[in-house]
Amino acid sequence: MNFNIALLAGDGIGPEVINEAVKVSDAIAKKFNHEITWTPALTGACAIDAVGVPYPDETHEICMAADAVLFGAIGHPKYDNDPSAPVRPEQGLLLMRKKLGLFANVRPTFTFPSLIDNSPLKRERIEGTDLVFLRELTGGIYFGEKGRRDGGETAFDNCVYTRAEVQRLAKKGFELAMTRSKKLCCVDKANVLETSRLWRETVQAMEKDYPEVTVSYEFVDAVAMRLVQWPNSYDVLITENLFGDILTDEASVISGSMGLMPSASVGEHTSLYEPIHGSYPQATGLNIANPLATILSAAMMFEDAFGLKDEAEAIRAVVNKSLEEGIVTEDLAAKGTKAYKTSEVGDWLVANL
């Protein structure tokens, strides 16, 4: 098969980890007789520097025309201390999500047996954890009307959801639950928020279409607790944009393998695959960043965007092997053992595929 993949390396360590994912993807393609055309495009701080906007139209067209988007990370410290700067890398991210219609962010959290002791949580609390968040990504308070009144003294952000927005996200949740343990948790704050009550009533009304799925409804504050107490009691969780932002990041700590967690954003057009970590500016250019989250995001891309499960499994298998054999970057290297460079990890994976 032939694939056209838009390559958005972004800022900071983005280009370095993307580079290794390209190497591994090309090796997999070769092995399974596929051909990949990579089309690089600008996004984030590097796009602001080059053309003045963080998500240029040209980039959007490249993404729309592609079979999938592989994304690195965006963000640069020069924007960090001034959240009201007129143009910011994050705006590019939000615009990209909106224009590509990426309404569902898929964030798995699972443990790697060989890394379980890296977790801040005790082994017995996390063993067997294998959950997936579906975070709504193009609605809610992120995209509602926002502004100032009273000469700047009052600020407001409007959170808005329509039933249709909840339905299309929840549908993905039910469908995902059907392929897993048939347990779905709807996370909301229905005891306080009207948007949450719409979420809850919409999901409740869909239950009859998925009689095999057991649905629970939990308040976001309770989930923030239980996620750290008994993460392995969850399977599929669906939630709105802002709650999802907070809870998926919290959940990413559980496995102790944050530098390894992949994600997908899917919706109306091309799907996008990216590591959950950020642009890690301090490490830029040092060839020390962990490329595995991006490589595992490429595995998700092979499986979900192209329907190529064997290819995805081959990537996951060689990643597991590298972890077991300790071919890892400094964030994972055990005390007194050798830390491999970003590119060395990629080379080893290609050689061992």
Next chain:
Amino acid sequence: MNFNIALLAGDGIGPEVINEAVKVSDAIAKKFNHEITWTPALTGACAIDAVGVPYPDETHEICMAADAVLFGAIGHPKYDNDPSAPVRPEQGLLLMRKKLGLFANVRPTFTFPSLIDNSPLKRERIEGTDLVFLRELTGGIYFGEKGRRDGGETAFDNCVYTRAEVQRLAKKGFELAMTRSKKLCCVDKANVLETSRLWRETVQAMEKDYPEVTVSYEFVDAVAMRLVQWPNSYDVLITENLFGDILTDEASVISGSMGLMPSASVGEHTSLYEPIHGSYPQATGLNIANPLATILSAAMMFEDAFGLKDEAEAIRAVVNKSLEEGIVTEDLAAKGTKAYKTSEVGDWLVANL
């Protein structure tokens, strides 16, 4: 001295834990030559059952006239599965906060050396944790305009903050930081929300009045991560209502002593003291609930509302002693050791004061 305390036992185990806090408070008062007048009043599901509303005017008047409010817990399972029931216990809570002007919720999280191994987090991650959240409690999306449009198909919740609301909360944060390690963290989502940008610019402008305090600004998703990774890197944290709801509950898990965590809500009128745990309906009437969070809330009341530090310390000392000697309810009893009843723990504390 003479104190008049409004006693809002509430629902579920509320009356049982409140009972023990009254016993201990009376014993402390006797020992230090104070006199307490307790004025019970209805709130929550029991108020709905009795008079049809969850925060009756009479209760409000009793609270306004009191020197402090001691609160148990509210909530009843008959309301749990129907978040859109016309009258709900939580409405009483929100109304009480608003009418009493309780704009700052003070939530300390600290470890008890004798209980540290109960935490889901590893000992080395949490040792020395001693942080305080100041959560804004009467503004934001909880109290903004909310409703439906398009025949119920669209729901909205408005999040609104004024500069004055941020200032009065932040002032308490700076002042608290001055009495502790002089480190203040402002938690927001200023890369996305206009209300967060108002928070950040307001706090930034106040920095010059507290030159000794080091202020950091962190995004709520990053804090949700770091709280579980390195909780002992935080000291005082200030944040808006919804973020505070989620993060304070997440933080309550850290110490492994959730059943022991007290809180205070302070503002324009009478201050209120309550355990952070809920009404634990399954345990109602069984005399098994842990009364220590409520008793430690009473200690906060002696110290903060009445300025009686020795009395507060005496309560904390005897609570520590009970923990060390294993005079604890079943939630804390080590395997194979005796679990004491709620009232037995209270009796022991009174006898050992």
